[in-house]
Amino acid sequence: MSIFGKLSFKDQAxxxxxNAILDATTGILASKxxxxxxxxxxANMIGISKPSLYKHFKSKEDxxxxxxxxxxxxxxxxxxxxxxxxxxxxxxxxxxxxxLRVRLDGGLPFLPSTSAHVREMLMRNLKYVGKVIKLNSxxxxxxxxxxxxxxxxxxxxxxxxLYSYYARTCDPAVEYLQRFSKMEKEDIVRYMLEVCFxxxxxxxxxxxxxxxxxxxxx
Amino acid sequence: MSIFGKLSFKDQAxxxxxNAILDATTGILASKxxxxxxxxxxANMIGISKPSLYKHFKSKEDxxxxxxxxxxxxxxxxxxxxxxxxxxxxxxxxxxxxxLRVRLDGGLPFLPSTSAHVREMLMRNLKYVGKVIKLNSxxxxxxxxxxxxxxxxxxxxxxxxLYSYYARTCDPAVEYLQRFSKMEKEDIVRYMLEVCFxxxxxxxxxxxxxxxxxxxxx
DNA sequence: GTCTATAAGGAGATAGAC
DNA sequence: GTCTATCTCCTTATAGAC
Numbered sequence: 001m002s003i004f005g006k007l008s009f010k011d012q013a014x015x016x017x018x019n020a021i022l023d024a025t026t027g028i029l030a031s032k033x034x035x036x037x038x039x040x041x042x043a044n045m046i047g048i049s050k051p052s053l054y055k056h057f058k059s060k061e062d063x064x065x066x067x068x069x070x071x072x073x074x075x076x077x078x079x080x081x082x083x084x085x086x087x088x089x090x091x092x093x094x095x096x097x098x099x100l101r102v103r104l105d106g107g108l109p110f111l112p113s114t115s116a117h118v119r120e121m122l123m124r125n126l127k128y129v130g131k132v133i134k135l136n137s138x139x140x141x142x143x144x145x146x147x148x149x150x151x152x153x154x155x156x157x158x159x160x161x162l163y164s165y166y167a168r169t170c171d172p173a174v175e176y177l178q179r180f181s182k183m184e185k186e187d188i189v190r191y192m193l194e195v196c197f198x199x200x201x202x203x204x205x206x207x208x209x210x211x212x213x214x215x216x217x218x
Numbered sequence: 219m220s221i222f223g224k225l226s227f228k229d230q231a232x233x234x235x236x237n238a239i240l241d242a243t244t245g246i247l248a249s250k251x252x253x254x255x256x257x258x259x260x261a262n263m264i265g266i267s268k269p270s271l272y273k274h275f276k277s278k279e280d281x282x283x284x285x286x287x288x289x290x291x292x293x294x295x296x297x298x299x300x301x302x303x304x305x306x307x308x309x310x311x312x313x314x315x316x317x318l319r320v321r322l323d324g325g326l327p328f329l330p331s332t333s334a335h336v337r338e339m340l341m342r343n344l345k346y347v348g349k350v351i352k353l354n355s356x357x358x359x360x361x362x363x364x365x366x367x368x369x370x371x372x373x374x375x376x377x378x379x380l381y382s383y384y385a386r387t388c389d390p391a392v393e394y395l396q397r398f399s400k401m402e403k404e405d406i407v408r409y410m411l412e413v414c415f416x417x418x419x420x421x422x423x424x425x426x427x428x429x430x431x432x433x434x435x436x
Numbered sequence: 437g438t439c440t441a442t443a444a445g446g447a448g449a450t451a452g453a454c
Numbered sequence: 455g456t457c458t459a460t461c462t463c464c465t466t467a468t469a470g471a472c
Contacts, residue, residue, distance in 0.1 A: 049456065052456055052457075059448080114332075117251070153421045157399070160395065160410075161418045163399075164391045167390050172381075173381035176377075191374060201370060232437095256465060267438065269440090
């Protein structure tokens with residue numbers, strides 16, 4: 001039995017097309033952002049007409065909302081797939097790594113934009129809000145856990161950690177490094193992870209022990 | 219003699235109005251971003267008509283470009299004002315602190331958006347590009363200096379440090395903390411600076427010395 | 437220089453034929 | 455369900471009166 005189950009061929013085709021539409025939407029959102037993405041862009045990219053597009057999604061808001069819900073599902077799935085053996089910080093790091101790779105491949109892991117306008121629009125989408133709350137609470141739990149174990153700085157309010165974490169998933173430094181520094185993807189990922197957890201300040205401190213040796217901590 | 223020098227009253231009024239227009243533009247850019255800002259917004263905010271606005275600036279692109287040039291001038295001036303006695307990292311930190319405060323007060327320190335569209339538009343503005351290059355080279359010099367002295371992690375490529383630094387000046391975490399956590403401005407500034415330089419990872423390492431004492435480094 | 441009125445074009449959304 | 459053609463509104467930008 002196929003993944004489509006008992007659906008008719010017509011329904012299968014419908015679902016396939018809908019996925020194609022959502023893929024196109026995600027790609028355009030990643031490159032141009034919400035405000036500059038037009039319904040014509042989406043329709044043209046997959047070779048259908050605008051009215052056909054509106055048969056699938058009743059508005060631009062609906063289309064983008066659905067695409068964003070799918071992105072959140074991907075992120076949640078990714079989080080669940082992580083081996084239980086990983087510690088809280090390792091899980092956060094792995095998810096951030098995944099998000100960075102998605103972006104470096106021209107995709108979009110979470111938010112299409114940090115604009116207040118788009119945020120308000122998405123907040124009117126109940127399905128989206130529900131998924132955001134769920135993912136957010138999972139991540140918050142990981143942050144608290146990592147702070148308790150000392151892997152993440154326990155002196156920082158957990159909000160500061162969590163919001164900074166989100167910010168790194170859409171950090172513009174990624175695009176700058178890709179575009180202007182022509183750096184390899186692997187290097188960008190590695191450096192972004194390092195900056196997220198250790199900052200740009202000095203990586204190690206030298207302290208004087210009683211016998212005046214230099215001891216490096218890391 | 220006033221700051222206007224020998225300008226006629228008419229020219230003085232002209233300059234005052236122009237500054238009012240640029241102030242309004244900056245505020246709207248900070249809140250709605252470039253794409254959603256309309257020329258009507260700007261004209262209405264200062265109580266003039268749209269054609270009058272176009273007498274001062276020949277296009278939206280021109281208006282925003284001029285506003286951005288003024289912002290860059292502010293940033294450069296701020297950088298020059300810093301006491302010579304400060305080290306390179308302290309200067310970077312002070313400028314970031316200033317940028318964060320500007321944003322927390324509803325203003326805009328540098329970029330109005332990270333959108334490729336706006337970036338390309340600004341790159342067509344020669345005056346803007348010139349100022350960006352100048353400020354950028356000053357900041358790059360500070361980064362290299364701080365890396366040489368070990369205040370900033372010398373193992374990171376300077377590009378990574380510099381772009382991450384820019385990213386922190388427009389970090390969305392600031393808005394999240396202000397909006398959702400209702401955190402005090404002072405606290406937001408302090409935490410954002412800490413996260414920038416030290417990351418969200420553990421702030422200190424405990425190492426074992428020969429006699430098994432715990433020594434804290436910071 | 438400032439306004440009222442308006443062109444010109446883009447983009448979301450739909451009517452109606454097939 | 456898909457298309458061509460069209461509607462409507464919004465936004466940039468300007469013409470022309472005062």
